[in-house]
Amino acid sequence: MALYELENIQHHYKGTPVLSIDRLRIAENSVTGLCGPNGSGKTTLLSLLGLIAPPAAGAIYFRGHRARPYDGRIRDKVALLPQQSFLLKRSVYQNVAYGLRIRKNTDNESGRVAHALSLVGLNPEKFTGRPWYALSGGEARRVAMAARLALRPEVLLLDEPTTSVDAASAQLMREAAAEAHLQWGTSLIIASHDMQWLQGICYDLVYLFSGTILGKGKKTIVFGPWEHTSGGGAMRTLADGQVLMAENAPRDLTGAAAILDPDDMSLHASPDDAGAKKRPLKGRIVCLDLEQHTDLIRVLVFAGRSEFCLYLDAQTLSARGWQPGTELWLAYRPDRVQWKAHGLQ
Numbered sequence: 001m002a003l004y005e006l007e008n009i010q011h012h013y014k015g016t017p018v019l020s021i022d023r024l025r026i027a028e029n030s031v032t033g034l035c036g037p038n039g040s041g042k043t044t045l046l047s048l049l050g051l052i053a054p055p056a057a058g059a060i061y062f063r064g065h066r067a068r069p070y071d072g073r074i075r076d077k078v079a080l081l082p083q084q085s086f087l088l089k090r091s092v093y094q095n096v097a098y099g100l101r102i103r104k105n106t107d108n109e110s111g112r113v114a115h116a117l118s119l120v121g122l123n124p125e126k127f128t129g130r131p132w133y134a135l136s137g138g139e140a141r142r143v144a145m146a147a148r149l150a151l152r153p154e155v156l157l158l159d160e161p162t163t164s165v166d167a168a169s170a171q172l173m174r175e176a177a178a179e180a181h182l183q184w185g186t187s188l189i190i191a192s193h194d195m196q197w198l199q200g201i202c203y204d205l206v207y208l209f210s211g212t213i214l215g216k217g218k219k220t221i222v223f224g225p226w227e228h229t230s231g232g233g234a235m236r237t238l239a240d241g242q243v244l245m246a247e248n249a250p251r252d253l254t255g256a257a258a259i260l261d262p263d264d265m266s267l268h269a270s271p272d273d274a275g276a277k278k279r280p281l282k283g284r285i286v287c288l289d290l291e292q293h294t295d296l297i298r299v300l301v302f303a304g305r306s307e308f309c310l311y312l313d314a315q316t317l318s319a320r321g322w323q324p325g326t327e328l329w330l331a332y333r334p335d336r337v338q339w340k341a342h343g344l345q
Helices: 042-049 092-102 109-119 137-149 167-184 195-201 314-320
Strands: 004-013 016-026 031-035 057-062 078-081 155-159 187-191 204-209 212-216 220-223 234-237 243-246 257-260 265-268 279-291 296-303 306-313 327-332 338-340
Touching (some): 004 042, 016 042, 016 212, 042 155, 042 187, 092 109, 092 137, 109 137, 109 167, 155 167, 167 187, 167 195, 187 195, 212 257, 265 306, 296 327, 306 314
Parallel strands (some): 031 187, 031 204, 155 187
Antiparallel strands (some): 004 016, 004 057, 204 212, 220 257, 234 243, 257 338, 265 327, 279 296, 279 327, 296 306
16 A cells, blocks of 8 residues: 555645645555756645645545545654754753644653653753754754654655755755664655656655656656757757757747666766667766665766766675766667656746
8 A cells, every 4th residue: 555645636825826746545554756947846745745725626635535634644644844943942852742732642751752852862951951943953953853853743844954054954854864864764755856866765766847757767857958959859968068859849948858778878987888779878977875775876977067867786886886986888779768748827
């Protein structure tokens, strides 16, 4: 059974369409990332999943049951951390304990508050009595996160949890989210611009663009400007002058994005090794990350300042001696590029 299922979702603000999702399924006990540019609909989608407001049209199902706003049977299982860290004008302890008291879940309250603060790297002995106004921006963000962790929710929705905080606070927030998933089996749904984190922690990624789902799964998205070529294709000139070619382009390329699947890309020491069906781009490896739930290595390649993401096993990577800084050739299939036109009108 899916954790969430969305069907024929439409949502708008003041008559302007902001979200249009035909169907979306989010698995139980998973870590799902929501990514996309500002204004793509990530925050709106999280608010619908958090049952804060109903969609203008369509249905949301939670574990097979129709979900409606403020349904107590579901809301008590879900916690949402919004982009802004809204704290009560009270002590840190009272802020973290507030949700427990609202839900009448006060067994071992002090212990749960202390544990939640520890998870986000705040010493309970030093912070529980501290007033809200004596916190730095990073500390306030971590207190807001601790207030959600104290609930030990079955689903934790995080909206840009590491934005506008220092690097140390961001790392602690990331670790706390991962610990909630490992300790309690909490399903995480994370909206973030931190693609390195999302690629490393998430089982699945959902790409949003102009209120629609651009793609699902760990793929490379290349935004425009695209130009038409003869034969129904399109080209994108990269920052270093290299050209990315794609076939079967839509008639209107305004706001269009191309989607490249990792399975349709490969890495080579020479462009001559790319094969007849692939086109090579010169690039450089900039990052290697271990994907913990698959044991594959995520290889991030920059070509003309554009990011391309592939996956290799550790044995292959070691045998070829590739590491960050290695220059090589990224080969892709223009005929396998998928397209997403500009979403909402």
